[in-house]
Amino acid sequence: MTRLTNKRILLGVTGGIAAYKSAELIRRMQDEGADVRVVMTAAAQEFITPLTLQALSGHPVATTLLDAETESVMGHIELARWADLILIAPASADFIARIAGGQGDDLLTTLCLAADGAMAIAPAMNQAMWRNPATARNVVYIRTKGFLIFGPDEGLQACGEVGPGRLLDIEGLVDAVAGVFPSQALRGRHVVITAGPTREAIDPVRFISNHSSGKQGYALASAARDAEARVTLISGPTQLEAPDRVTRIDVISADDMYHAAIAAIDDCDIFIGVAAVADYKPVLPADQKIKKSDAPSNRSITIELIENSDIIAAVAGHPERPYTVGFAAETQDVVQYARGKLDKKNLDMIVANDVSGSDRGFNSENNQTTVLYRAGIDVREEALPLMSKGNVARRIIELIVEQTGATQMAALSEASS
Numbered sequence: 273m274t275r276l277t278n279k280r281i282l283l284g285v286t287g288g289i290a291a292y293k294s295a296e297l298i299r300r301m302q303d304e305g306a307d308v309r310v311v312m313t314a315a316a317q318e319f320i321t322p323l324t325l326q327a328l329s330g331h332p333v334a335t336t337l338l339d340a341e342t343e344s345v346m347g348h349i350e351l352a353r354w355a356d357l358i359l360i361a362p363a364s365a366d367f368i369a370r371i372a373g374g375q376g377d378d379l380l381t382t383l384c385l386a387a388d389g390a391m392a393i394a395p396a397m398n399q400a401m402w403r404n405p406a407t408a409r410n411v412v413y414i415r416t417k418g419f420l421i422f423g424p425d426e427g428l429q430a431c432g433e434v435g436p437g438r439l440l441d442i443e444g445l446v447d448a449v450a451g452v453f454p455s456q457a458l459r460g461r462h463v464v465i466t467a468g469p470t471r472e473a474i475d476p477v478r479f480i481s482n483h484s485s486g487k488q489g490y491a492l493a494s495a496a497r498d499a500e501a502r503v504t505l506i507s508g509p510t511q512l513e514a515p516d517r518v519t520r521i522d523v524i525s526a527d528d529m530y531h532a533a534i535a536a537i538d539d540c541d542i543f544i545g546v547a548a549v550a551d552y553k554p555v556l557p558a559d560q561k562i563k564k565s566d567a568p569s570n571r572s573i574t575i576e577l578i579e580n581s582d583i584i585a586a587v588a589g590h591p592e593r594p595y596t597v598g599f600a601a602e603t604q605d606v607v608q609y610a611r612g613k614l615d616k617k618n619l620d621m622i623v624a625n626d627v628s629g630s631d632r633g634f635n636s637e638n639n640q641t642t643v644l645y646r647a648g649i650d651v652r653e654e655a656l657p658l659m660s661k662g663n664v665a666r667r668i669i670e671l672i673v674e675q676t677g678a679t680q681m682a683a684l685s686e687a688s689s
């Protein structure tokens with residue numbers, strides 16, 4: 273299998289002399305198994321024609337936001353979501369400034385705004401433009417937004433000057449693209465993920481629940497699938513579609529989720545508990561809808577609650593426990609509380625999730641997390657900036673790959689000594 277088999281790459285080409293290199297880049301990514309579609313800015317078309325890139329990619333090249341013909345083949349939002357990676361190569365100083373400014377004034381900037389997957393730029397420009405503080409500031413800013421930055425190289429430039437700003441060479445770019453996908457790293461592993469909320473019945477029409485949308489858990493399922501794991505997603509009620517090539521088991525209550533998780537353990541290598549499981553459920557849900565009484569309107573009623581079983585603690589306590597990763601949603605002392613749960617629930621890794629703002633955590637597109645994981649007798653911490661749930665998921669999968677590889681090697685050397 274090649275390094276980009278089944279990967280869908282959207283190549284954005286912007287205006288610059290290095291635009292001609294996109295032709296070779298398409299070919300090389302295809303050699304590695306990728307399906308490549310191309311979007312060009314108006315400036316890019318001054319350097320290389322859409323027809324050339326259409327012939328090479330085998331797909332119509334999209335150039336404008338309001339082109340009925342290309343929109344009918346695949347709409348621009350659909351195109352943004354189709355891609356496993358949006359790669360802008362070459363990325364001009366002007367384009368980087370426009371995405372840093374959050375602009376959506378042409379097709380390619382709009383796609384970047386609409387995308388929720390991995391995004392990378394390969395800058396190419398004159399060395400003075402690259403060194404300009406405005407460009408440097410824009411690059412730093414988009415990096416914090418989750419963009420990967422490939423290059424640039426240093427050397428003789430098309431304008432005759434020497435310095436940093438050359439497009440990374442094509443093999444270097446293909447390697448960098450392959451590195452985005454922790455390809456095959458989880459091949460042969462079974463990853464079980466819980467996601468979404470649970471609902472605890474009060475009566476046949478009412479329940480206790482929370483605001484989890486399932487987005488973070490589903491993003492992890494996709495990232496684990498991209499690393500070639502077999503993925504089972506145990507999902508509470510959400511509005512989301514199951515990711516392709518992932519087995520979804522639908523559950524409603526914490527009890528349902530508990531039974532589905534325990535049933536999956538024997539055959540599970542990595543367990544990731546992202547679900548916001550209700551801590552309590554009504555002791556005795558009513559068989560019939562609870563009626564409003566005729567008594568005065570300020571009458572109070574009491575619902576007695578009992579604690580639900582802790583799913584992840586049960587998984588981590590299993591004699592043949594999988595590598596077990598939890599999440600902890602907190603509004604204050606986030607890392608400190610998460611560390612307490614890492615110990616109390618006997619986890620290998622926990623993702624401390626700051627849910628104090630409306631732009632992160634429950635039901636938002638982004639998450640602000642710190643990952644804590646055991647490394648021998650130490651607990652290491654990696655703080656991630658506010659970023660899309662897809663990017664959080666990919667980094668967590670990378671860390672799990674690193675840690676489970678390390679755990680396996682330690683077990684092997686223990687067994688052989």
Ligand code: PMT
Binds near residue numbers: 635661
């Ligand atoms: O779904 P989204 O809208 O994308 O939002 C994502 C999220 C905020 C729900 C997610 O990122 C997150 O932080 N999930 C954990 C929510 C939480 O509050 O967990 P907790 O602190 O109650 O529990 C800690 C861990 O124990 C979690 O892994 C949880 O799944 C697990 N748990 C908790 C209770 C229980 N009875 N069984 C469990 O397995």
